[in-house]
Amino acid sequence: MLWFLLFPGVVVHELSHYVACLITGTKVTHTKWFGIKEASVTHASRNFLINSIIALFPFLFGTSISVLLIYIALHSNELPLSAVTLWIALSSSYFCFPSKTDIDNASTSLIKFYKASLAFKKGLLDWLFALVSLPLLFVPIYCFLELSKFFASIKHLGLLWFILQLLFFMAYT
Numbered sequence: 001m002l003w004f005l006l007f008p009g010v011v012v013h014e015l016s017h018y019v020a021c022l023i024t025g026t027k028v029t030h031t032k033w034f035g036i037k038e039a040s041v042t043h044a045s046r047n048f049l050i051n052s053i054i055a056l057f058p059f060l061f062g063t064s065i066s067v068l069l070i071y072i073a074l075h076s077n078e079l080p081l082s083a084v085t086l087w088i089a090l091s092s093s094y095f096c097f098p099s100k101t102d103i104d105n106a107s108t109s110l111i112k113f114y115k116a117s118l119a120f121k122k123g124l125l126d127w128l129f130a131l132v133s134l135p136l137l138f139v140p141i142y143c144f145l146e147l148s149k150f151f152a153s154i155k156h157l158g159l160l161w162f163i164l165q166l167l168f169f170m171a172y173t
Contacts, residue, residue, distance in 0.1 A: 009062070009091030009158070010039050013099075016061030017041035020054040048113035055098060055106040062096025065089070066162060070169050093165060094158030100149055107145045114138050 011033050021028045021043045030042040043054060069089035073082040098106075117130030130138075151157055 006091035009095035016058040020057035051109035055102040093162035
């Protein structure tokens with residue numbers, strides 16, 4: 001029921017994946033804008049970095065939209081405009097965190113990248129890079145993604161994120 005009230009955030013979340021695909025030149029094959037479990041953007045698979053950008057872009061995009069709308073709401077003298085912009089800001093914050101599926105896509109892409117690099121398919125330099133960067137890049141990134149799954153499971157983390165943004169603006173504007 002809550003997602004029904006906050007549906008603009010679902011649209012902003014999916015729009016962020018779509019925008020990330022446009023920015024990275026990734027072909028979008030299917031888009032469904034509405035529904036908490038059904039909303040999705042299906043796109044062509046690319047390399048680890050691009051797949052991760054697409055998967056994790058909702059946080060940056062949703063937070064940016066939320067911050068912009070909070071700013072507009074707090075500087076508007078029109079109550080209806082403030083109410084609508086705060087509603088959309090709240091919903092954008094609520095759904096800005098990458099979903100478990102988004103994080104799984106980034107993790108899978110990371111693992112495929114390292115498996116391919118360690119399998120000598122791309123050459124000796126790629127293999128050496130993968131071997132050296134395994135403890136320096138792979139492990140920290142993988143741990144970050146797994147920790148992100150924990151945050152994705154926290155039910156109302158987006159609400160807390162919205163409140164923190166709102167408090168920040170109220171304190172500094």
